[in-house]
Amino acid sequence: MANLKELRNRITSVSSTMQITSAMKMVSAAKLKRAxxxxTEMRxxxxxxxxxxxxxxATLDASEGEYARKADNVQKVLLVAISSNRGLAGAFNANIMKAVSxxxxxxxxxEYTVFSIGKKVFEAAGRRGLNQIGERNSIYDDLTFENVSEIAEMLMEKFRKGEYDRIELVYNQFKNAAVQRVQVEQFLPVREVEGGNSTSQTDYIYEPxxxxxxxxxxxxxLKTQLFKALLDSNASEHGARMTAMHKATDNASDLRKQLKLSYNQARQAAITNEILEIVGGAEALNG
Structure with a gap:
């Protein structure tokens, strides 16, 4: 059994950790509400x-558009992997890297190439030796439609030039604070319209x-699609971190209770031994 000093140090350490995780949980909860x-307003x-x-x-030939070009044999694919810049969010970032792999x-x-939005997936892709063309991790410093539009225009330009046959988004879709679902969503070429989606048979006069x-x-x-994916990922990050920090706080609380129980047991045993030594010494003197 550990001595009293070691137990006191561990109790202090666990208490400090619990304060940090509890504070992080509260911060993530506040950010989650805004995200x-x-x-919710964007969807x-x-x-x-x-x-x-x-x-x-619906009535046009989609193949005529520059963003609807489909390659007969897909050879080059760009994966836009969206993660976070910080960890301590459970499996949030690991799930993105798993989907990419x-x-x-x-x-x-x-031939796959990765474009990273978020430090965690950028670092993980580098460790695995995946081909990368860059990153845009600073987008989370100011997540606005204008800044996201710049990234979308860059991706559209690469597709127009024929550098890639297909571009896909890999991100966490926000369901609630405890549930995030990894989505692999086609960005370019523009997804084909399913036959049952357009039911209107009315002819409209268009101007232009x-x-x-x-x-x-x-x-x-396309810009809206990318912006929505980033908002989904941002909300999912805060939800995942809040849930992870809630569990970490509960685990730290349970561990502290166990350590305090062990400390009290060790302290009681030490007191009992001292009493026994005093009684034994007194009996020896009397004898």
Whole structure:
């Protein structure tokens, strides 16, 4: 059994850790509220924009658009991996890296390249020797639509130039504070419209033409798609960290109780031994 000094030091250490995890939990809870409001307000707009895109493009040949170019044989794929800049968020970052690794290992004939948004996936991809073209980890310092649009335009430019046959987003989709689901979502080329999505048979008069509307609408839709993915990931990060720190605080509390019990037992045993020594010495003197 550890001595009293060691137990006191461990109790102090665990108490300090519990204070840190409790504070981090409260900070993440406050940030989660703002991040959750942002993604909740964004989703209806993104969904409506996609519906408009579906209605306008339903009667057009999607293959004519520069963002709808589909390669007969996909050779180069860019994975936009979205993680966080900080850890202590449970399996939040590990799940992204696992999804990226699964994508790369599932198609050995395809050349994969990773573009990282978040320090954790950037560092993990580097350790695994994956091919990377850069990172944009500073986006979380000012997560706005304008800053995200710059990243989206860079990705669209690479696709237009034919550097990649397909671009995919890998991110955590926010469900609630305890549940985040990893999504591998096609970014470019523009996803095909399923036959059942557009039920309207009405002919509309467009001003300007459908082609001109799509020329402006598709880039805006792509920027919105990337912005929504980043907002999802941001909310998921704070939810995962809050849950992880809540569990860590509970575990630290249980460990502190066990250490205090061991400390009291050791202290009682020491007191009992001292009493026995005193009694034994007194009896020896009397004898």
């Amino acid at each position: 959750q409001d942002a993604i 209806p707009y993104a969904q409506k924009l996609e519906e408009i895109l579906v209605n306008v493009s 699964n994508e790369v290992s599932a198609n050995s004939n395809v 033409s459908k082609e001109e509307i799509l020329e402006d609408l598709i880039p805006k839709s």
